[in-house]
Amino acid sequence: DGGITQSPKYLFRKEGQNVTLSCEQNLNHDAMYWYRQDPGQGLRLIYYSQIVNDFQKGDIAEGYSVSREKKESFPLTVTSAQKNPTAFYLCASSIFAGSSYEQYFGPGTRLTVT
Amino acid sequence: DAKTTQPPSMDCAEGRAANLPCNHSTISGNEYVYWYRQIHSQGPQYIIHGLKNNETNEMASLIITEDRKSSTLILPHATLRDTAVYYCIVRANAGNNRKLIWGLGTSLAVNP
Numbered sequence: 001d002g003g004i005t006q007s008p009k010y011l012f013r014k015e016g017q018n019v020t021l022s023c024e025q026n027l028n029h030d031a032m033y034w035y036r037q038d039p040g041q042g043l044r045l046i047y048y049s050q051i052v053n054d055f056q057k058g059d060i061a062e063g064y065s066v067s068r069e070k071k072e073s074f075p076l077t078v079t080s081a082q083k084n085p086t087a088f089y090l091c092a093s094s095i096f097a098g099s100s101y102e103q104y105f106g107p108g109t110r111l112t113v114t
Numbered sequence: 115d116a117k118t119t120q121p122p123s124m125d126c127a128e129g130r131a132a133n134l135p136c137n138h139s140t141i142s143g144n145e146y147v148y149w150y151r152q153i154h155s156q157g158p159q160y161i162i163h164g165l166k167n168n169e170t171n172e173m174a175s176l177i178i179t180e181d182r183k184s185s186t187l188i189l190p191h192a193t194l195r196d197t198a199v200y201y202c203i204v205r206a207n208a209g210n211n212r213k214l215i216w217g218l219g220t221s222l223a224v225n226p
């Protein structure tokens with residue numbers, strides 16, 4: 001089955017620790033995205049990548065870092081500098097070319113930092 | 115990207131059509147209308163998108179007004195599994211910025 005996988009589904013960390021969220025896609029999509037969702041809110045873009053070894057900050061990149069060493073993978077690190085890291089994190093991908101840019105989403109990782 | 119306005123919540127009886135409105139009065143000529151939905155605690159799911167003409171697929175129909183300032187997503191025969199938050203988003207498909215700007219959406223409750 002083609003799709004996007006995120007692991008783990010639930011993640012618990014102590015304050016002050018860095019944590020890396022995994023995102024893998026086998027859709028052969030060029031572009032990948034990380035969003036954050038807080039309760040009752042819409043999605044906010046953290047980082048996106050349109051091609052391997054290149055990525056851009058989204059609207060709320062502070063306290064986060066990413067890498068894109070392979071087309072299939074776009075891990076997100078939540079650093080200790082992120083002031084309020086507890087949230088639902090969603091990874092997405094989309095095909096780069098053409099007129100249709102619908103994004104396909106993974107199941108999400110719910111991060112709780114205490 | 116243009117902003118959208120959606121009602122915060124709607125109800126629909128199972129088996130009936132669900133009509134979800136969206137206002138996007140500042141939409142530009144090159145901006146598409148996209149609809150996604152998010153079932154509780156899952157990732158959003160793409161439903162449909164369109165530019166000017168009405169569109170239909172296996173999930174829904176999208177009706178865009180002639181002036182493109184509003185649109186309606188139609189789920190023809192709503193089921194309990196259609197209970198979700200529905201997001202209307204407008205964005206251009208050209209250029210380097212392929213970001214989607216997400217609002218709060220409409221929470222649709224399909225009742226038995």
